[in-house]
Amino acid sequence: MDMYMMPNPSMPGVPPGLEYLTQVDQLLIKQRVELIEALAGFESNNKYEIRNSLGQNVFFAVEENDCLSRQCCGPLRSFTIRVLDNFGHEVITITRPLKCTSCLFPCCLQEMEVQSPPGNTVGYVLQQWHPIFPKFIIENERREQVLKLHGPFCGWSCLPDVDFEILTMDEINKIGKISKQWTGLLREVFTDTDNFGIQFPMDLDVRMKAVMIGACFLIDFMFFENNQ
Numbered sequence: 001m002d003m004y005m006m007p008n009p010s011m012p013g014v015p016p017g018l019e020y021l022t023q024v025d026q027l028l029i030k031q032r033v034e035l036i037e038a039l040a041g042f043e044s045n046n047k048y049e050i051r052n053s054l055g056q057n058v059f060f061a062v063e064e065n066d067c068l069s070r071q072c073c074g075p076l077r078s079f080t081i082r083v084l085d086n087f088g089h090e091v092i093t094i095t096r097p098l099k100c101t102s103c104l105f106p107c108c109l110q111e112m113e114v115q116s117p118p119g120n121t122v123g124y125v126l127q128q129w130h131p132i133f134p135k136f137i138i139e140n141e142r143r144e145q146v147l148k149l150h151g152p153f154c155g156w157s158c159l160p161d162v163d164f165e166i167l168t169m170d171e172i173n174k175i176g177k178i179s180k181q182w183t184g185l186l187r188e189v190f191t192d193t194d195n196f197g198i199q200f201p202m203d204l205d206v207r208m209k210a211v212m213i214g215a216c217f218l219i220d221f222m223f224f225e226n227n228q
Contacts, residue, residue: 029216049061061213064079090118099111196220
């Protein structure tokens with residue numbers, strides 16, 4: 001694996017470990033194929049490689065959960081995802097409580113908290129109720145609404161890639177997107193491994209970039225994490 005191993009000097013106002021995010025406007029999140037899951041249908045903890053546009057691995061993310069939750073609750077399960085840099089330091093912690101995902105019930109909507117470094121909240125992802133379209137609000141650490149995230153009809157598209165648009169609060173300007181990318185017929189049918197691309201402005205606050213990584217994981221579990 002090609003890994004980005006250059007240490008990043010600390011920067012004022014930037015959470016330690018997120019300095020590299022100031023240099024990028026896109027990321028690729030690639031879920032690892034788990035052999036036991038592909039062959040036996042046994043749900044395992046998800047693992048992801050987070051890469052830059054050159055294909056270099058810049059972060060590694062792993063889900064922490066128990067076997068009972070994975071097998072009984074499936075994609076509804078609560079989890080903690082720990083994002084590590086290539087030196088093994090935890091730089092982002094993402095927490096999702098157990099919630100309902102039915103579009104028929106506006107209570108118990110999905111939410112996620114993102115911390116960087118661990119213990120220091122930098123933002124939240126909150127689902128907005130809508131009977132047809134997936135919609136989310138991005139909040140900063142002070143619970144102020146800063147961005148919106150809108151997806152296609154029921155999180156589905158007839159195109160190979162499925163785009164969730166990152167919008168300003170007035171919904172006038174599109175500033176980026178989270179895209180679920182086609183991984184090939186065999187992977188789509190026999191596993192729940194997915195590839196995602198995230199695009200955002202270069203000058204977007206690194207805290208919000210970290211929250212977008214968390215939003216990508218939430219989208220994966222809500223719409224693309226299928227128990228075969």
